[in-house]
Amino acid sequence: xxxxxxxxxxxxxxxxxxxxxxxxxxxxxxxxxxxxxxxxxxxxxxxxxxxxxxxxxxxxxxxxxxxxxxxxxxxxxxxxxxxxxxxxxxxxxxxxxxxxxxxxxxxxxxxxxxxxxxxxxxxxxxxxxxxxxxxxxxxxxxxxxxxxxxxxxxxxxxxxxxxxxxxxxxxxxxxxxxxxxxxxxxxxxxxxxxxxxxxxxxxxxxxxxxxxxxxxxxxxxxxxxxxxxxxxxxxxxxxxxxxxxxxxxxxxxxxxxxxxxxxxxxxxxxxxxxxxxxxxxxx
Amino acid sequence: xxxxxxxxxxxxxxxxxxxxxxxxxxxxxxxxxxxxxxxxxxxxxxxxxxxxxxxxxxxxxxxxxxxxxxxxxxxxxxxxxxxxxxxxxxxxxxxxxxxxxxxxxxxxxxxxxxxxxxxxxxxxxxxxxxxxxxxxxxxxxxxxxxxxxxxxxxxxxxxxxxxxxxxxxxxxxxxxxxxxxxxxxxxxxxxxxxxxxxxxxxxxxxxxxxxxxxxxxxxxxxxxxxxxxxxxxxxxxxxxxxxxxxxxxxxxxxxxxxxxxxxxxxxxxxxxxxxxxxxxxxxxxxxxxxxxxxxxxxxxxxxxxxxxxxxxxxxxxxxxxxxxxx
Numbered sequence: 001x002x003x004x005x006x007x008x009x010x011x012x013x014x015x016x017x018x019x020x021x022x023x024x025x026x027x028x029x030x031x032x033x034x035x036x037x038x039x040x041x042x043x044x045x046x047x048x049x050x051x052x053x054x055x056x057x058x059x060x061x062x063x064x065x066x067x068x069x070x071x072x073x074x075x076x077x078x079x080x081x082x083x084x085x086x087x088x089x090x091x092x093x094x095x096x097x098x099x100x101x102x103x104x105x106x107x108x109x110x111x112x113x114x115x116x117x118x119x120x121x122x123x124x125x126x127x128x129x130x131x132x133x134x135x136x137x138x139x140x141x142x143x144x145x146x147x148x149x150x151x152x153x154x155x156x157x158x159x160x161x162x163x164x165x166x167x168x169x170x171x172x173x174x175x176x177x178x179x180x181x182x183x184x185x186x187x188x189x190x191x192x193x194x195x196x197x198x199x200x201x202x203x204x205x206x207x208x209x210x211x212x213x214x215x216x217x218x219x220x221x222x223x224x225x226x227x228x229x230x231x232x233x234x235x236x237x238x239x240x241x242x243x244x245x246x247x248x249x250x251x252x253x254x255x256x257x258x259x260x261x262x263x264x265x266x267x268x269x270x271x272x273x274x275x276x277x278x279x280x281x282x283x
Numbered sequence: 284x285x286x287x288x289x290x291x292x293x294x295x296x297x298x299x300x301x302x303x304x305x306x307x308x309x310x311x312x313x314x315x316x317x318x319x320x321x322x323x324x325x326x327x328x329x330x331x332x333x334x335x336x337x338x339x340x341x342x343x344x345x346x347x348x349x350x351x352x353x354x355x356x357x358x359x360x361x362x363x364x365x366x367x368x369x370x371x372x373x374x375x376x377x378x379x380x381x382x383x384x385x386x387x388x389x390x391x392x393x394x395x396x397x398x399x400x401x402x403x404x405x406x407x408x409x410x411x412x413x414x415x416x417x418x419x420x421x422x423x424x425x426x427x428x429x430x431x432x433x434x435x436x437x438x439x440x441x442x443x444x445x446x447x448x449x450x451x452x453x454x455x456x457x458x459x460x461x462x463x464x465x466x467x468x469x470x471x472x473x474x475x476x477x478x479x480x481x482x483x484x485x486x487x488x489x490x491x492x493x494x495x496x497x498x499x500x501x502x503x504x505x506x507x508x509x510x511x512x513x514x515x516x517x518x519x520x521x522x523x524x525x526x527x528x529x530x531x532x533x534x535x536x537x538x539x540x541x542x543x544x545x546x547x548x549x550x551x552x553x554x555x556x557x558x559x560x561x562x563x564x565x566x567x568x569x570x571x572x573x574x575x576x577x578x579x580x581x582x583x584x585x586x587x588x589x590x591x592x593x594x595x596x597x598x599x600x601x602x603x604x605x606x607x608x609x
Contacts, residue, residue: 033393083580088393089339090579093536096529097579100572108569220404220525227397260412264405271398275390 004132005249011138013245014145018200020225020237022193028169028232029189030080035095038219039102044198045205057120064202065195072194076187107212117205224267236279293458300450310442319554320449326546328503330535335496337476339396342403344527346501350508351518355425380501384494410520422519539585
């Protein structure tokens with residue numbers, strides 16, 4: 001009972017890693033708390049659903065993040081870049097407006113009914129893990145979370161562009177004075193973050209159903225993750241995502257009454273103890 | 284604005300309410316206005332926190348819903364008459380918010396918003412799961428007595444009467460807020476908002492005044508919650524959901540939070556907009572999202588700010604014409 005719950009906690013943690021790393025990247029560079037991130041996740045799931053119906057899951061897995069990357073680049077170019085001198089509150093509310101528009105767009109195109117995506121053939125079997133039969137697809141989700149976390153870490157740590165991203169997150173003005181085109185960089189990073197939201201959406205589609213309200217639960221959990229981890233910190237977000245997934249899994253076994261409250265209690269406790277989050281040193 | 288002038292304007296506003304009540308042709312439209320006025324009070328609460336503390340709350344629905352549940356529980360258990368229950372609930376909300384505020388106002392900026400979101404959602408989830416008296420996800424109806432403050436319910440629940448009650452409360456709340464912000468308490472909290480460190484240097488304790496503003500904003504929101512529970516006779520977890528907080532925040536920003544009247548304008552515009560879009564109601568949220576973006580992009584200080592600028596420009600041009608005439 002506990003092992004299978006821990007396993008499912010890891011699956012949800014992996015999904016949250018993909019979601020919240022996108023949020024953290026965008027916050028790092030643009031200082032924007034992006035409410036539209038949940039809508040991009042939802043849009044990714046629905047686009048993935050439609051693409052998968054016409055071809056297969058693997059095409060959808062590429063197409064939806066690619067589509068969201070385009071949306072992300074446009075969002076940065078015609079949104080965040082034009083609003084970069086505005087109050088953070090105002091930009092945050094613009095993304096909230098965008099969330100309302102995109103949620104309605106999804107209802108307009110796909111209607112209000114619930115859909116779910118079939119598990120791809122290739123992963124449609126069970127594996128015996130510690131005496132429990134677990135779907136291979138979920139192992140795939142955990143693997144994807146690991147790949148995203150590892151890939152992002154290596155990219156930021158060792159590539160030239162990763163260096164620029166780290167520099168621009170610390171001090172965009174100085175970085176652009178050193179000759180880095182921070183506008184192009186930001187467009188790329190927001191595109192990448194949005195693509196990750198789309199990826200999370202497609203990957204979640206086979207095990208969480210598609211509804212016009214699917215965005216807000218995951219969005220709030222991702223916010224909790226990003227705030228616990230320390231706004232803009234990737235490493236903090238990874239740790240917080242896993243902690244949150246695990247906590248819900250363990251809570252479901254031992255404290256079923258309050259398991260849904262645990263993330264919030266955890267967040268409140270962390271923020272009272274360390275107002276800038278686990279990994280946050282900057283405000 | 285002097286206190287006398289504020290008082291005179293308040294009386295004028297009360298008269299305006301009577302005029303609106305008389306001129307509104309249908310009672311369903313008046314019902315919509317009543318709802319708009321209740322949300323205007325709610326928005327006043329969210330707005331005072333933003334104006335005076337510079338803090339954005341994504342969780343004020345907590346106090347809106349808690350007021351309704353508080354009334355519902357007290358009246359269902361028959362602990363005290365409704366006339367007593369109202370102040371008890373409001374004081375309870377004030378104390379609760381003050382204690383929460385002491386802890387959370389220390390958290391800076393956006394993290395504060397996320398924290399209020401978390402606390403609000405936590406209470407929402409608890410309310411949807413609670414069995415028994417509060418009825419879980421189905422909500423509970425509120426057992427108002429047949430006479431409140433000596434007036435029979437049948438008379439109080441007439442649309443015109445409900446509207447006048449809500450409108451009067453709104454004018455009173457605005458007056459009290461304007462008065463409070465003119466006192467020393469107002470100047471202190473403004474100083475803390477602008478620069479907390481310097482405020483500490485000149486010997487002001489900073490946490491308590493900010494928690495007090497948070498409590499004040501919660502009580503104002505609670506007033507709206509009590510009115511709403513009387514207006515609908517019902518409270519459900521929906522009123523605690525974070526989207527309610529977000530929509531109200533949106534009214535505040537669209538109206539313009541720098542002026543006291545901004546949140547009221549925002550709430551009324553929101554409800555008028557929603558009513559006008561009635562036939563396109565399925566897509567009203569998208570249109571409202573677009574309107575929100577447009578207001579923020581073109582007028583960051585909201586509708587009230589845009590109108591003020593329009594008047595200022597008008598008078599400037601008038602002045603110039605006058606000068607060139609000589």
